[in-house]
Amino acid sequence: MPATYGEYAVNHENPRFTDWLRARSEPSWTEATDHRFTRELRADELDDAVFRRYLVQDYAFLETLVGAFGHAVGDAPTMGAKSRLTDFLGTLTDEESDYFERSFDALGVDESAHDSPDLTPTTAAFRDLLLRATGRGGYAETLAVLVPAEWVYLAWATAADSDGDRPDRFYLAEWVDLHAVPAFEEFVGWLRAELDREGAAASERRQERLADLFRRTVELEVAFFDAAYVGTGEEDDGGSAATTDGGDRSW
Numbered sequence: 001m002p003a004t005y006g007e008y009a010v011n012h013e014n015p016r017f018t019d020w021l022r023a024r025s026e027p028s029w030t031e032a033t034d035h036r037f038t039r040e041l042r043a044d045e046l047d048d049a050v051f052r053r054y055l056v057q058d059y060a061f062l063e064t065l066v067g068a069f070g071h072a073v074g075d076a077p078t079m080g081a082k083s084r085l086t087d088f089l090g091t092l093t094d095e096e097s098d099y100f101e102r103s104f105d106a107l108g109v110d111e112s113a114h115d116s117p118d119l120t121p122t123t124a125a126f127r128d129l130l131l132r133a134t135g136r137g138g139y140a141e142t143l144a145v146l147v148p149a150e151w152v153y154l155a156w157a158t159a160a161d162s163d164g165d166r167p168d169r170f171y172l173a174e175w176v177d178l179h180a181v182p183a184f185e186e187f188v189g190w191l192r193a194e195l196d197r198e199g200a201a202a203s204e205r206r207q208e209r210l211a212d213l214f215r216r217t218v219e220l221e222v223a224f225f226d227a228a229y230v231g232t233g234e235e236d237d238g239g240s241a242a243t244t245d246g247g248d249r250s251w
Helices: 005-010 017-024 028-033 036-042 048-075 079-093 095-107 111-115 121-136 139-163 170-180 182-201 204-227
Strands: none
Touching: 005 017, 005 182, 005 204, 017 139, 017 182, 017 204, 028 139, 028 204, 036 048, 036 139, 036 170, 036 204, 048 079, 048 095, 048 111, 048 121, 048 139, 048 170, 048 204, 079 095, 079 182, 095 111, 095 170, 121 139, 121 204, 139 170, 139 182, 139 204, 170 182, 182 204
C-alpha cells in the first residue's frame, strides 16, 4: 500500500481517501470486521456474560461518541452537513438508548452497573482518542475517528445480515439490525464522502495524521471486542495486536 495518498491516487481510477485509509489500517480492519465476537454474535453462540460485559462498556463509550458527533456538528462546513449529523445524534440518543435499556433488563444488569461502570483500559483509551481528536483537531480529524467507528459496525453487521441467519435472542438480533439497515448504510456512505473530500484536500502531513487516527480507531475496535472476553474465562489466547496505552503515537 502506497505510503501517501498522492501515490495511491495516481495508481487508482476514481480513488477514495477512505479506501486508502482502510487499506492502511490492515490487518486490524479484517480483525475487527471478522472478529470472533461478531462471528459468535451472528451465529447466536455468544455467551451472555461476554455480551453483557461488552454492552456495559459500549454504553459507557456512547456518551463520548455522542459528544464527538456534537463536536462534528459545530465544525461541519455546511448547514446540510450539520443537519445530517444532528439527525444521527437523534438516533444515538433515542433508538440506541432504548435498545440499551431493554437489553440491560433482559441481561440482568442493574442501573448502577451500567450508569457508572469501571472502565476497561480499552474503553478508557478509546474515549481518550475521541476526546483528543475532537479537542486538538478539526472537522477532518473528528471524521477520521467517527468514520471507522461506524464503518466497522456496518461491515460486520451487513455480513451477518447477508448470512441469512438471525440470532434468536432479541438483544443480539437487534444489535445486528441497528447497524444493517439501509438508513445506517446510507449515513456511513455520507460520512465517508465527507472524509473523502476533506482528506483529499488536506496537506500530506495532515493526511498522515488522519491515517494514524483512523488506524488507531480500528485497532481499538479489535481490542474492544477482545476485552469482552476478559474475566469471563473465555479469553482468546490469540489476543489482539492493538495496544491500549491511551492513544496514537503521533498525538
